[in-house]
Amino acid sequence: xxxxxxxxxxxxxxxxxxxxxxxxxxxxxxxxxxxxxxxxxxxxxxxxxxxxxxxxxxxxxxxxxxxxxxxxxxxxxxxxxxxxxxxxxxxxxxxxxxxxxxxxxxxxxxxxxxxxxxxxxxxxxxxxxxxxxxxxxxxxxxxxxxxxxxxxxxxxxxxxxxxxxxxxxxxxxxxxxxxxxxxxxxxxxxxxxxxxxxxxxxxxxxxxxxxxxxxxxxxxxxxxxxxxxxxxxxxxxxxxxxxxxxxxxxxxxxxxxxxxxxxxxxxxxxxxxxxxxxxxxxxxxxxxxxxxxxxxxxxxxxxxxxxxxxxxxxxxxxxxxxxxxxxxxxxxxxx
Amino acid sequence: xxxxxxxxxxxxxxxxxxxxxxxxxxxxxxxxxxxxxxxxxxxxxxxxxxxxxxxxxxxxxxxxxxxxxxxxxxxxxxxxxxxxxxxxxxxxxxxxxxxxxxxxxxxxxxxxxxxxxxxxxxxxxxxxxxxxxxxxxxxxxxxxxxxxxxxxxxxxxxxxxxxxxxxxxxxxxxxxxxxxxxxxxxxxxxxxxxxxxxxxxxxxxxxxxxxxxxxxxxxxxxxxxxxxxxxxxxxxxxxxxxxxxxxxxxxxxxxxxxxxxxxxxxxxxxxxxxxxxxxxx
Numbered sequence: 001x002x003x004x005x006x007x008x009x010x011x012x013x014x015x016x017x018x019x020x021x022x023x024x025x026x027x028x029x030x031x032x033x034x035x036x037x038x039x040x041x042x043x044x045x046x047x048x049x050x051x052x053x054x055x056x057x058x059x060x061x062x063x064x065x066x067x068x069x070x071x072x073x074x075x076x077x078x079x080x081x082x083x084x085x086x087x088x089x090x091x092x093x094x095x096x097x098x099x100x101x102x103x104x105x106x107x108x109x110x111x112x113x114x115x116x117x118x119x120x121x122x123x124x125x126x127x128x129x130x131x132x133x134x135x136x137x138x139x140x141x142x143x144x145x146x147x148x149x150x151x152x153x154x155x156x157x158x159x160x161x162x163x164x165x166x167x168x169x170x171x172x173x174x175x176x177x178x179x180x181x182x183x184x185x186x187x188x189x190x191x192x193x194x195x196x197x198x199x200x201x202x203x204x205x206x207x208x209x210x211x212x213x214x215x216x217x218x219x220x221x222x223x224x225x226x227x228x229x230x231x232x233x234x235x236x237x238x239x240x241x242x243x244x245x246x247x248x249x250x251x252x253x254x255x256x257x258x259x260x261x262x263x264x265x266x267x268x269x270x271x272x273x274x275x276x277x278x279x280x281x282x283x284x285x286x287x288x289x290x291x292x293x294x295x296x297x298x299x300x301x302x303x304x305x306x307x308x309x310x311x312x313x314x315x316x317x318x319x320x321x322x323x324x325x326x327x328x329x330x331x332x333x334x335x
Numbered sequence: 336x337x338x339x340x341x342x343x344x345x346x347x348x349x350x351x352x353x354x355x356x357x358x359x360x361x362x363x364x365x366x367x368x369x370x371x372x373x374x375x376x377x378x379x380x381x382x383x384x385x386x387x388x389x390x391x392x393x394x395x396x397x398x399x400x401x402x403x404x405x406x407x408x409x410x411x412x413x414x415x416x417x418x419x420x421x422x423x424x425x426x427x428x429x430x431x432x433x434x435x436x437x438x439x440x441x442x443x444x445x446x447x448x449x450x451x452x453x454x455x456x457x458x459x460x461x462x463x464x465x466x467x468x469x470x471x472x473x474x475x476x477x478x479x480x481x482x483x484x485x486x487x488x489x490x491x492x493x494x495x496x497x498x499x500x501x502x503x504x505x506x507x508x509x510x511x512x513x514x515x516x517x518x519x520x521x522x523x524x525x526x527x528x529x530x531x532x533x534x535x536x537x538x539x540x541x542x543x544x545x546x547x548x549x550x551x552x553x554x555x556x557x558x559x560x561x562x563x564x565x566x567x568x569x570x571x572x573x574x575x576x577x578x579x580x581x582x583x584x585x586x587x588x589x590x591x592x593x594x595x596x597x598x599x600x601x602x603x604x605x606x607x608x609x610x611x612x613x614x615x616x
Contacts, residue, residue, distance in 0.1 A: 011577055011578040015575065015578060018567055025560055025564065026564075030555060031554060031555050136464075140466075141467045162470070163468055163544075165547070174549075289550050298542075301535075305532060308531070308532055315528075
C-alpha cells in the first residue's frame, strides 16, 4: 500500500499531470462547446490523486506546515471548483421597467446537475436605469434601480450596475451592455379579452440602426412588424446619458400592406383587432450567476498562497540570499 | 507630431535608464577589471542612482498623464508600457540595492527593459477611455501584485542570462565578479519562488475582480488562459528543479522561457483578443 502511494506521489507524475493540464487548458481556450470538460477534469483528478498521495507520504510536504497548507489548499480548490460546476447556474435575464422578477424570465440557462438554489425566493422589481456614455459611444457607469420587498412590508431601493451586482439568495445579477427599449402595447382582438405586453427591441445603442421586432397575435397568423423610431439624444461627438425618461419613440406598425405610425397613446385597427401603443419603457439585461463555492474558493486559495509564502519566508530567511554554497546549491531539489 | 505633457518626463526617465544600462555594461568590460572605479564598485552606485532617477522621472510622467486624462495608466499599450517601466525599475532598484550578488546582471536586465523602452517610444500617447469595470478596487491589488511578479521574473531573467552567457569565455569574463553558477542558480530560483507567490495572488485577485466586473471568476478567455499557462510553467519549472539535476544554463533557459510567456501575457494577449481586460463593450 505504501509503495503504491509512493508511486502515486511521484514528482514525475506531477509533471505529467501539469503537462496534461496545460493541454487541457489550451483545448478549453474560449470555452468551445465541442470540447469535453474531461480535458480538464482528467488531469485535475490525476493531480489531485498525486497530491493526496504526496501529502500522505512525502515528509517534505507533510512536515512543513506552510507547504502542507498550500498543497491542501490546491486540493481544496480543485474540489470546490468541481462542486461549483455541479451546483452552478449561469443565465441571462431581460426585465422591463416595472416588471417583477420571475424564474421563468431566465434565458440561456446553464446549470449543474446539483443546482438547488432558492431561485423562487428571489424577489425584486426592475426600476429605471441610466448609462453614461463618453464621446464615440464609449460606455461608462450604469445605474440600474431595483426595488426589493422587505420582511416588514417596506420596499428597499438599491442602485446596482457594472461591478455592483444585485445579490439575492446567493444569486448575483450583473447589469450588462445588453439593454434597450420596449413599447408597451395593448391588443384588443375583434372578439375576446384585451391583452397587454411589451415587445423588447434589440439592444440599444448597439443595434441603434435596427430597432425592429415582430409579433403574431394569439389565434391568428398575422405577422405584425414593428419598427421603433427613437429620439434618445444620442450623439457620437459628446458625452451622453442613456435615460428612458429623456427618450421618445414613434412606433411604425406594418401588417401586410398596411403601415401606420403610432405615438404613445395612439392605436390602429388591423385585420384581426386593434393595437394600441400605450407607452415606451426600457428593459435591462442581466447576467445571472450562482455558485455557492466562490467565497470558499477565495478563502482556500488565499490561505494556500499564504501557506506557500510562509514556507518560502522560513526557507529563504534561513540562509543568505547570495551565499556561495556550491556543494548544496545545485543539488536536486535545493532552492 | 503633437507632444503631450508627459512625454518629456518619459524621455528623461528613459535617458536615465539609458545611462544605467551603459554604465552597467561598462562595468562588465574585462579591460576595466583593474580600474579603481570598477574594483571599488563605484559604478554600481551610478547604476542604482540612474535607475532611481529614471523611476522618479517616470513617476512624474505618470502623474502628469494621470492629471491630464483623469485616470491612471491602466488601459492602452502606451500606458501599460510606461507603468511597467516605472514598476520594473522601482522593484529592480530595490533588488539591486539589497542583493549585491545580482548587480552585474543589471546589464542584461536593463537591455530587456529597453524592449519596453524602445516600444513605448514608437507609440502615440493616445488618451484612453476609463471603462466602468475599472473602478473596482480589486484592480489595484491585481495590478500591484502583477507588477511585483513581473519584476521578480525580470530579475530572474538577468541571472538566467548570466548562466547562459557564462557558457562562453566572453561571458565568463563579463560576469567574473558574480558568485558561482550554482549560487546564481539558487538565487534565481528563490526569485522564481517569490514570483510564484505573487503570480498566484495576482490570479486570485484578478479572479475576484473578474467576478465583480464581468460576472464570472474564470472563463478561459485569451488573457486568463495565457496567465494560467505562465503560472503553470512556473510551477512546472520549480517541480522540474525538484525532480532533476538541472544544469545552470538550462535553468536560465527555463526562467527566460517563463518570462517570455509572462511578457506575451502582459503585452501581447490583451491586444490581440477582445478579452475581458479591454472591458469596453
